[in-house]
Amino acid sequence: MAVIVAAEDDTDVADLLVTTLSRAGHVVHVAGTGPRALRMIAERHPDLVILDHNMPGMTGLDVARRLRADEATAALPMLMLSAAAPAAAADVFDQVMSMPVGLGAVADAARDLLAARDSRVPVGRPLTDPERLSAVAALLGDPDPVDELTLTMLMSNVSEAAGCSAAACALVLNDAVLTLASVGLPDLLREAGGAPIEWSPAGITVGGDRPVLLGDMRADPVFRDSPMATLCGVRSYAAVPLHDDRGLAVGTLVVMDARPDRFTSATIRGLIATTPAIRRMLDRRRD
Incomplete structure (x- = not known):
């Protein structure tokens, strides 16, 4: 894709x-x-x-x-x-x-x-790549309560900086997105603790190891019929990959909003600037 x-x-x-x-x-x-x-x-x-x-x-x-x-x-x-x-x-x-x-x-x-x-251009690993999945599995342990609170507060700061209603960081398996911390997510996503991989562009973000920016999911030919758009009401979407200490794409940092065209390339730059702090907390989860 x-x-x-x-x-x-x-x-x-x-x-x-x-x-x-x-x-x-x-x-x-x-x-x-x-x-x-x-x-x-x-x-x-x-x-x-x-x-x-x-x-x-x-x-x-x-x-x-x-x-x-x-x-x-x-x-x-x-x-x-x-x-x-x-x-x-x-x-x-x-x-x-x-x-x-x-x-x-x-x-x-x-x-x-x-x-x-x-x-010519390096691309990310497939979501099913065993080494990538092993790296994700190493991060699935119980988080330190202080880190968990810090990560949630960081998501609040990310949401405020992007001027949007929701922000989250998540691990991406081959078939599911598992939320680590979030603020303002639609109830369906928040209560489920994540979503199937086909619901969102997280697979593109991690599998392609590159940012994704959608002005309006309801107008997007791939995601306009996804439950994230139809049931959760997400329209604007911006995300960047999260990496472990070996450079493997293991998750995503994302902002969302119910209004279209909320994000720009400046939003992507802001998300990228936040990833080092998240990586430090992910490293501690593995340790």
Whole structure:
């Protein structure tokens, strides 16, 4: 599964892209203008960007040049999909496809670009990786009461800093998310002490060993029908992985809110800054 941002102002084409790429197992976010695409890319940290050329506010080529000029996005795989692709696009994009084109071919191109990226960029271990699961199992013991209280207070600080209703840190098994400490969680999640892995993006966060940012779970093609969205009312979601002392992704630090579009890349940076304190407490659980 990959996160893809597609910039396309034709709603019919955008809908077809979402349907085709979602069926291929990806999470797809669509922007209708060039400036909106840049904001969405900064917020969602995608694995692949697909850009039309002629869009309101900024052309696809201009968006791509902006991304290539930024160190944080310079290596981001980019595909131009346009009926009017300029010749200069070939020098900026990893691949250029001219419309009309079969959307199956677009899905194949996305798969190939992601595979090329994965061969260059380290990725996380599968959730079922025995060494990772062993590391999680070592953290399942009873916590020190002082650490437990400290962790809950830290979640309160995280929630306040993010300006949201809920924050939690959790361990992630291959099939479940186990809450260690939380504030403000929906009753269903709080009373259960966690959730099945398919309910939330925690599997993406830990399995991909990367942050996840969703502006609205109800609009997300993968999670809009999950109980976390439909029963618990979660809309905004941001999370970063938690690691043990060997660098294995064992859990997640997450913030949630019932309102959409509450979080930005600054939220992710704030969560990352909090992880060292949580790791110290996790280390003590293993000891």
